[in-house]
Amino acid sequence: MEIISKIILPILVVIIVFYGVKKKINVYDAFLEGAKEGLVTTFNIFPAVIAMIFAINIFLDSNVLGFVVNLLNPLIGNISLPLEIIPMAVLRPISGTASLAIMNDIFMNFGPDSFVGRLASILQGCTDTTIYVIALYFGTVKITKIKHALWGGLFADLVGIITAIILTNLFF
Amino acid sequence: MVGYIWAFLIGVGIIYSLITGNINIINESILTNANEALDLILNLLPIIVLWTGILKIAEVSGLLDKFAKLLSPLLYKLFPDVPKDNKALGYISSNIAANMLGLGSAATPAGLKAMNELQKINPKKDTASSPMVTFLILNTAGVTLIPTTILALRVAYKSASPSEIILPAIIATACSSIAGLTLDYFIRKKQKRWK
Numbered sequence: 001m002e003i004i005s006k007i008i009l010p011i012l013v014v015i016i017v018f019y020g021v022k023k024k025i026n027v028y029d030a031f032l033e034g035a036k037e038g039l040v041t042t043f044n045i046f047p048a049v050i051a052m053i054f055a056i057n058i059f060l061d062s063n064v065l066g067f068v069v070n071l072l073n074p075l076i077g078n079i080s081l082p083l084e085i086i087p088m089a090v091l092r093p094i095s096g097t098a099s100l101a102i103m104n105d106i107f108m109n110f111g112p113d114s115f116v117g118r119l120a121s122i123l124q125g126c127t128d129t130t131i132y133v134i135a136l137y138f139g140t141v142k143i144t145k146i147k148h149a150l151w152g153g154l155f156a157d158l159v160g161i162i163t164a165i166i167l168t169n170l171f172f
Numbered sequence: 173m174v175g176y177i178w179a180f181l182i183g184v185g186i187i188y189s190l191i192t193g194n195i196n197i198i199n200e201s202i203l204t205n206a207n208e209a210l211d212l213i214l215n216l217l218p219i220i221v222l223w224t225g226i227l228k229i230a231e232v233s234g235l236l237d238k239f240a241k242l243l244s245p246l247l248y249k250l251f252p253d254v255p256k257d258n259k260a261l262g263y264i265s266s267n268i269a270a271n272m273l274g275l276g277s278a279a280t281p282a283g284l285k286a287m288n289e290l291q292k293i294n295p296k297k298d299t300a301s302s303p304m305v306t307f308l309i310l311n312t313a314g315v316t317l318i319p320t321t322i323l324a325l326r327v328a329y330k331s332a333s334p335s336e337i338i339l340p341a342i343i344a345t346a347c348s349s350i351a352g353l354t355l356d357y358f359i360r361k362k363q364k365r366w367k
Contacts, residue, residue: 002333004336004338004339005335005337005338005339005340006333006337008317008318008335008338008339009318009335009338011315012226012273012318015235016226016229016230016233016235017226017229019229019230019233019235020229020230020232020235022233022283023233023234024181025229025232025233027233029344030229030231030233030323031204031225031226031228031229031234032225032228033225033228033232034224034225034226034228034231034310035223035225035228035230037223037228038220038221038222038224038225040202040215040218040221041220041224042213042217042220042221043213045177045213046213049212049213049229050205050209051178051321052178052180053184053205053206053208053209053326054202054206054209055178055181055182055210056181057200057201057205058181058182058183058185058198058202058205059181059185059196060186060199060247061185061188061189061198061201062183062184062188062189062192063188063189063194064185064188065191067188070262078199086301086361089176089178092245092269093173093312094174094177095177095226097303098177100212100321100325101177101212103213103322103325104179104208104325104343105247107326107328107329108329111329111331112325112326112329112330112334113218113328113331113332113333117329117331118336118337121319121322121326121339122299122340122341122344123333124319124321124322125319125322125337125338125345126314126316126341126342126344126345126348127313127314127345127348128271128311128314129312130310130312131176132246133229133283133308133311133312134308134312136280136284137284137287137308137311138287138300138304138308139288140284141287141288141290141291142287142297142298142299143291143298143299143300143304144174144298144299144306145299145300146300147296147299147300147305148305148356148359149297149304149305149308149353150206150298151308152305152308152309152352152355152356153308153309153312153313153352153357155351155352156309156313156348156349156351156352156355157312157313157348158178158223158314158348159347159348159351159352160314160344160345160348162311163307163343163348164340164341164344164345167340167343167344168303168340171255171339171340172336
């Protein structure tokens with residue numbers, strides 16, 4: 001299984017580069033142009049990253065999460081998951097940067113190869129900023145009655161989260 | 173929306189630590205926070221720049237369009253209410269193809285154009301049409317083959333195998349997409365029966 005994960009990237013690179021060569025485009029210039037765009041994009045998200053790391057760290061460092069989990073303990077029993085995964089799952093549909101900031105925190109404290117590190121990686125990869133996308137896409141065409149788009153999307157995310165937990169147990 | 177959540181996180185964090193007497197931790201957190209953000213960006217930068225460079229080749233050579241065309245038979249099935257020659261289907265497939273490759277900046281413009289085209293054939297202008305809902309459920313399930321930012325951070329934190337999460341992430345995405353689309357299919361069927 002692991003081999004499939006490892007060959008996807010090299011195969012894509014080889015297909016993309018050789019298709020470009022076959023179509024006789026200047027692949028090197030195209031690469032540089034795209035790389036420059038990537039540089040600009042990354043610097044453009046820097047303010048958002050600062051803002052989100054700032055808020056998330058205050059929230060996590062205050063340990064208010066431990067308090068909430070203690071309150072919920074009689075209801076849901078003892079969960080063996082590190083707590084950070086909960087706000088990550090809650091914030092993922094709203095802000096990609098916020099969930100990225102929490103994933104960064106999880107990697108820092110537990111490492112990317114820990115159970116929660118892998119779960120966070122899969123979680124970040126298998127869902128999208130559902131609420132944000134729905135607001136943006138319907139907003140641009142001025143639609144106010146969105147039928148089941150929101151809860152349909154959130155239902156899909158929930159299935160993604162559950163699958164992510166099962167797969168993390170299964171794969172590693 | 174994001175503004176309220178941002179303020180909520182800061183407010184709750186600071187007030188809770190005032191109550192519990194942990195304010196010195198927060199003080200330290202505020203002072204070191206911005207450096208952490210810079211580290212995060214610097215960790216992300218190299219792989220994002222590399223990958224957007226590679227993907228630009230796919231865009232210029234027309235490979236991205238070709239990939240999008242491969243998706244169209246599937247789209248005819250998913251969007252039976254949209255005429256086959258409608259521009260919307262082209263934009264939807266570009267949107268999905270770009271999302272799959274982790275090219276968010278190319279995905280959004282195509283997605284918004286698709287919404288505009290769908291709005292043109294929408295009989296009720298303030299209400300979402302069935303194809304719009306299907307498109308958004310498909311889009312927000314977030315099918316990604318190469319999760320660049322995640323790989324970048326895994327490399328930065330010295331993972332023994334940064335790409336090991338790619339396959340499970342693809343499987344999880346597929347499950348969530350199928351679940352979302354199935355739900356949508358049954359709801360559409362039910363709505364048609366009511367009419």
